[in-house]
Amino acid sequence: MSRHERRSPRLRHRPSRAVPALIAGILLLAVGVALVWLAISRLVNGTWPALRQGPRDWLAALAWNDPAVQQIGIAAIVAGGILLLCAILPGGFSALTIDDSGTTGAGDEVPPVQEQETVMTRRAVARLAKARCLQIDGVDTAAATATTRRVRLSVKTYLHEPGDLGTRITDAVRARLEETGLSPVPQVTATVRSRD
Numbered sequence: 001m002s003r004h005e006r007r008s009p010r011l012r013h014r015p016s017r018a019v020p021a022l023i024a025g026i027l028l029l030a031v032g033v034a035l036v037w038l039a040i041s042r043l044v045n046g047t048w049p050a051l052r053q054g055p056r057d058w059l060a061a062l063a064w065n066d067p068a069v070q071q072i073g074i075a076a077i078v079a080g081g082i083l084l085l086c087a088i089l090p091g092g093f094s095a096l097t098i099d100d101s102g103t104t105g106a107g108d109e110v111p112p113v114q115e116q117e118t119v120m121t122r123r124a125v126a127r128l129a130k131a132r133c134l135q136i137d138g139v140d141t142a143a144a145t146a147t148t149r150r151v152r153l154s155v156k157t158y159l160h161e162p163g164d165l166g167t168r169i170t171d172a173v174r175a176r177l178e179e180t181g182l183s184p185v186p187q188v189t190a191t192v193r194s195r196d
Contacts, residue, residue: 099183
């Protein structure tokens with residue numbers, strides 16, 4: 001992917017914080033529904049529901065220095081802290097930057113007026129690494145995962161003695177990623193296993 005417009009949003013963005021927001025939203029919705037149900041039941045029947053009686057009696061019997069209160073408090077603090085950190089800390093980038101050095105794919109120079117940004121998603125990097133790995137002699141199957149800093153390859157081979165196959169794989173994949181123009185080039189690691 002690439003963009004040339006001056007005011008378009010950056011292609012290399014961080015993921016949204018949908019999971020912490022979803023968890024907090026579901027918890028707040030559940031508490032809200034329970035409170036509305038309790039209030040309606042109290043207004044209609046004139047008494048609190050029997051379902052509320054058990055937790056109320058248990059909570060009324062607790063003292064501030066009771067271990068159960070401390071455990072509930074610690075669990076609430078930990079859960080709140082985790083949700084807060086998930087919402088505040090930025091996630092990893094969803095794409096890797098490609099250094100074009102001012103040229104297009106055809107070798108023509110881009111006019112200096114336009115700013116260009118080109119990125120490759122982590123999934124695309126993993127697919128490129130896997131495709132290059134499968135072209136190497138001795139590789140039967142391969143799986144790849146990629147982050148912004150590392151590409152991990154899991155390779156299976158029919159060779160009983162893989163020898164330097166792992167080194168050949170990492171060198172070939174690293175060279176292919178350098179040709180693509182990734183900046184910086186992620187570290188490539190390969191785990192080679194022989195099939196039985």
